[in-house]
Amino acid sequence: MKLSVLSGIVANALTASAGTILWDGRFNDFTSATDLNNWSWGNQVGPYQYYIHGASPVTSYVNLSPDYKNPADSGSKQGAKITLDNTAYWNGQNMRRTELIPQTSAAINQGKVYYHFSLMRKDVNAPATTREHQIAFFESHFTELKSGWLSGAPGISDPLLRWCVGGDTKWSVNWDADVWHNVAYEIDFSAGTVGFWHSTGSSPLTQKVAPVKASTSSNGADWHVGVLELPRSGYPDTNEDYYWSGVYIESGSLTTSVAGPGAPPVVDTTSTIKTTSSTAQVSTSTTFSTSTTSVRTTSTTSSAPAATTTPSGCTAGQYAQCGGVGFSGCTTCAVGFTCKFSNDWYSQCL
Numbered sequence: 281m282k283l284s285v286l287s288g289i290v291a292n293a294l295t296a297s298a299g300t301i302l303w304d305g306r307f308n309d310f311t312s313a314t315d316l317n318n319w320s321w322g323n324q325v326g327p328y329q330y331y332i333h334g335a336s337p338v339t340s341y342v343n344l345s346p347d348y349k350n351p352a353d354s355g356s357k358q359g360a361k362i363t364l365d366n367t368a369y370w371n372g373q374n375m376r377r378t379e380l381i382p383q384t385s386a387a388i389n390q391g392k393v394y395y396h397f398s399l400m401r402k403d404v405n406a407p408a409t410t411r412e413h414q415i416a417f418f419e420s421h422f423t424e425l426k427s428g429w430l431s432g433a434p435g436i437s438d439p440l441l442r443w444c445v446g447g448d449t450k451w452s453v454n455w456d457a458d459v460w461h462n463v464a465y466e467i468d469f470s471a472g473t474v475g476f477w478h479s480t481g482s483s484p485l486t487q488k489v490a491p492v493k494a495s496t497s498s499n500g501a502d503w504h505v506g507v508l509e510l511p512r513s514g515y516p517d518t519n520e521d522y523y524w525s526g527v528y529i530e531s532g533s534l535t536t537s538v539a540g541p542g543a544p545p546v547v548d549t550t551s552t553i554k555t556t557s558s559t560a561q562v563s564t565s566t567t568f569s570t571s572t573t574s575v576r577t578t579s580t581t582s583s584a585p586a587a588t589t590t591p592s593g594c595t596a597g598q599y600a601q602c603g604g605v606g607f608s609g610c611t612t613c614a615v616g617f618t619c620k621f622s623n624d625w626y627s628q629c630l
């Protein structure tokens with residue numbers, strides 16, 4: 281009885297967030313950031329291209345931990361801390377850069393798609409307010425976030441986190457420490473528009489800027505998950521940390537829940553987090569990971585967790601969900617596609 285009620289809730293949660301994940305960059309398959317080294321130009325495996333960084337080992341620039349994610353993002357096992365230190369110069373350039381790029385052949389650069397991520401800074405190793413930072417940007421800069429003093433602007437420093445289209449600020453907020461900013465770029469590559477969805481903490485995304493005209497273009501391998509800092513004479517390098525979670529791209533309908541697609545229903549945890557102090561947040565999220573672990577151990581470890589009721593003889597197409605706790609759709613993928621495990625609550629035909 282209890283179980284069927286629970287799986288009903290899970291099924292409803294999945295139906296409510298009905299977007300199709302085109303590419304999943306949530307680090308759920310990563311043991312540690314050194315898994316990024318699996319990728320090379322000669323062996324393009326895993327969800328991320330990792331080549332834009334300084335010459336030190338990967339853990340100087342990227343580290344993963346459950347402590348680095350938005351606690352409300354229950355679809356992510358862990359988040360990433362992306363760092364600029366005094367070695368973070370890539371390829372002889374004078375800009376500090378640590379960036380990850382989606383490794384996928386999925387159609388992330390066509391039609392209408394949503395690019396999701398959450399971003400946070402702390403007071404320790406805060407991004408400098410005196411230099412321009414380009415964050416989560418495309419090569420052509422048709423859409424991106426920016427922080428710090430904008431190159432060429434009057435004055436010395438700038439406390440804002442901005443959303444920009446072609447370099448023009450369309451939305452901004454004071455970038456305070458310890459606040460998770462949840463973002464979705466609503467990109468329509470056919471119509472040539474981009475809109476902006478945003479929330480803080482555990483609140484669902486809302487549209488802050490309706491789609492505006494933009495020179496939308498991407499080769500499908502030029503979204504930079506990370507940061508590029510422009511040089512500025514007289515302002516020395518300081519160590520900077522950027523915290524990321526919930527990075528994924530979807531098509532279809534937008535998932536507004538920060539928990540993300542395929543997340544387990546943990547409604548009460550988020551309300552506890554909201555009302556507790558930041559010290560308590562750590563223990564709440566620790567408790568939560570423990571309970572996640574216990575859920576994980578009771579569910580199957582196969583690539584497609586057992587469905588409650590599986591329609592027989594049906595197949596799921598490319599990018600369709602094919603497994604996950606409480607999932608009751610087709611678990612067999614169409615010819616040419618494999619049901620790939622993302623997390624216990626979501627497997628997908630790829």
Ligand SMILES: *[C@@H]1O[C@H](CO)[C@@H](O)[C@H](O)[C@H]1NC(C)=O
Nearest residue numbers: 309310311315318325326327
């Ligand atoms: C990276 O490679 C190791 C060794 O083959 C493997 O165990 C691990 O799952 C890979 N990581 C990812 C994220 O695919």
